[in-house]
Amino acid sequence: MKQTSPTPLLSIASYSIPFKVPGSQRDRQLLHYFCVQGSSDISGFITSDFWSKVVLQESHQDTAVRKALVAMSSLHLDYVTSESQAASVATLTHYGKAVRTIRKRLSQPTSDTTKVALVCCIIFYCCESALGDWDAALQHLGNGLKLLKSVRETQNMKDLTVMFERLDMQASFFQDDRVPILSLPDWKEYVKAVPEQGFSNPQEAHESLVKLQSWLYSFVNRHVELHEASVDLLSADILDEKDALVQAYNRWSRAFDELQRPKNDDSQDTHGLRVLLIHFHICQMILESKFPVNEKIFGASPNPTAHKILDLAETLLDHTTKLNSSPNATQTPRRNFSLESGVVAPLFALALKCSDESVATRAAGMLSSTHRREGLYDAQTMAQILNQLRISRDGDPGIKEEVQSDNGIVSALEYHIPGTYEGGGIDKLLASMRI
Incomplete structure (x- = not known):
């Protein structure tokens, strides 16, 4: 990380933090910033339980997560209030403390150490992404994905799994020859990605779409040498999987159309649904353009x-x-x-x-x-x-x-x-x- 001058302290009359925070005034200010603005900015257009609930709950319970969250909040504040790619001295200090704390935490494992490590992997991925250090970000993500795969069959990691699935896909968008790490070994397992009863809320639609994206990118990368081939050069297995993908995307579209829309056209859910539509249409275009090739x-x-x-x-x-x-x-x-x-x-x-x-x-x-x-x-x-x-x-x-x-x-x-x-x-x- 490069250094810049520190971001000025915020003027805060009362703190919007749902729990008492030990440490310095600066720590409390940064957590306040995360609660009132940072978490919604980091979530983007889509409502995320991870940023609005999970990370705060974990930071309340664990010092390592709290220090990582303070560092990320400081970095986010640096990012949005300056034009420099560099981090401030204060942010570097917070980041260093967070790294040292999680290392110490991992050396003294407890029953919840795995969850703490996974949450910190996401936070550090966020930090390095903001800094534009792709290699470091992907290293943190890779560590988290490896750990998650080793434990998710024995531990309830639903909230974290959903988050890692999204970041796994983000990495595959960025590295176009990367097969999503969490992709399923047999494509027939994806057929159930769209529930028969449809979606009860936007979060279900999002989770389903991420699985369909994972399937699509896995399919494309498994047969990359044939993506521009004409139909007579494609095996029956490839054509069958392509047909199953098309049907799954069509089912997702129908289920999405039946999803109850928010009455407020400017609500967070409305913006989230628009993002899902954007990603759906892009993926559908990619799917329709390959196996066999369709240049139109x-x-x-x-x-x-x-x-x-x-x-x-x-x-x-x-x-x-x-x-x-x-x-x-x-x-x-x-x-x-x-x-x-x-x-x-x-x-x-x-x-x-x-x-x-x-x-x-x-x-x-x-x-x-x-x-x-x-x-x-x-x-x-x-x-x-x-x-x-x-x-x-x-x-x-x-x-x-x-x-x-x-x-x-x-x-x-x-x-x-x-x-x-x-x-x-x-x-x-x-x-x-x-x-």
């Missing part, structure tokens, strides 16, 4: 499905702008950081893969106009990648011929990724582009 899905111009996704994302970014200017905010954010996947990755995917220039331009513009990081995805970094690819494409002499011969449609930006890129995700792509 992302190659269509105009592409109304892509614009529908952009319309949903636009309402969410407008909501963020409104919240940032609200007098209720503890600090007026210069940037936003959420651990949950929201709009950044889908916008990047559309800008990269769509041949409809109005879609690509609109998606890239939305990324460049927001200072938002969602887990491993940073909007400004994604916009920079897209800009470099556009410069490279438009400087290609063959593009003018392409435009003239194809009714003004140009090839998608993904076809202009440097030849030195051999796959592996955003970090490898950045290295190949020397950004």
